[in-house]
Amino acid sequence: GAVVSQHPSRVICKSGTSVKIECRSLDFQATTMFWYRQFPKQSLMLMATSNEGSKATYEQGVEKDKFLINHASLTLSTLTVTSAHPEDSSFYICSAIPQLGKVSNQPQHFGDGTRLSIL
Amino acid sequence: AQTVTQSQPEMSVQEAETVTLSCTYDTSESDYYLFWYKQPPSRQMILVIRQEAYKQQNATENRFSVNFQKAAKSFSLKISDSQLGDAAMYFCAYRSDKGAQKLVFGQGTRLTINP
Numbered sequence: 433g434a435v436v437s438q439h440p441s442r443v444i445c446k447s448g449t450s451v452k453i454e455c456r457s458l459d460f461q462a463t464t465m466f467w468y469r470q471f472p473k474q475s476l477m478l479m480a481t482s483n484e485g486s487k488a489t490y491e492q493g494v495e496k497d498k499f500l501i502n503h504a505s506l507t508l509s510t511l512t513v514t515s516a517h518p519e520d521s522s523f524y525i526c527s528a529i530p531q532l533g534k535v536s537n538q539p540q541h542f543g544d545g546t547r548l549s550i551l
Numbered sequence: 552a553q554t555v556t557q558s559q560p561e562m563s564v565q566e567a568e569t570v571t572l573s574c575t576y577d578t579s580e581s582d583y584y585l586f587w588y589k590q591p592p593s594r595q596m597i598l599v600i601r602q603e604a605y606k607q608q609n610a611t612e613n614r615f616s617v618n619f620q621k622a623a624k625s626f627s628l629k630i631s632d633s634q635l636g637d638a639a640m641y642f643c644a645y646r647s648d649k650g651a652q653k654l655v656f657g658q659g660t661r662l663t664i665n666p
Contacts (some may be wrong), residue, residue, distance in 0.1 A: 464652060466654070475656045475657065475658050476596075476656045478655075481651050527596070529652055539586070539598055539601060540646075540652075542595070542596035544593075545594050545595070
């Protein structure tokens with residue numbers, strides 16, 4: 433089945449540093465990937481849609497300069513949290529849609545998430 | 552914009568019994584997809600079941616089935632013969648048939664299975 437690998441699974445770092453999270457589709461190509469944020473006991477909130485070869489589309493209220501997204505290939509999207517602060521601590525999850533036939537008929541496949549803790 | 556509402560923050564059921572989780576949504580579109588995802592304590596998102604809006608027949612996957620009422624914009628999930636492994640957060644989600652294909656999630660329902 434379609435597998436999405438997200439790395440790292442857990443990261444702890446000091447305030448002010450930048451953190452990069454990778455999302456890879458291991459056995460399929462994905463022109464579109466998504467980045468979600470989930471606070472404890474809450475639902476997933478879409479942060480941005482990552483499009484291969486073009487700029488990401490950010491949801492309202494998400495700072496583009498804070499959360500840098502790069503989708504340089506059909507199998508890799510990265511999310512960089514720049515100058516991270518404690519309020520950026522959260523669970524970040526990526527997902528990808530296989531580039532097979534009609535995209536709208538394909539389910540999203542999720543990575544296992546990254547728990548980010550900023551001290 | 553589409554919205555998804557899960558009005559039950561928590562539900563509990565006795566092992567081997569049946570439980571129904573509610574979901575309603577709001578959209579002006581006619582073609583879309585609906586999903587139920589399970590998120591266990593590991594926080595991995597697991598697709599439970601999906602429904603295409605153009606299909607009148609309710610989707611089923613083993614012990615999981617849905618009651619899709621398009622006119623009422625309702626999409627409930629029924630879990631039969633509940634098992635301890637079913638304990639998790641359950642999210643209802645909507646996806647348009649066009650555009651960015653992004654998922655819109657409900658608030659979630661925490662399901663507890665009592666042995």
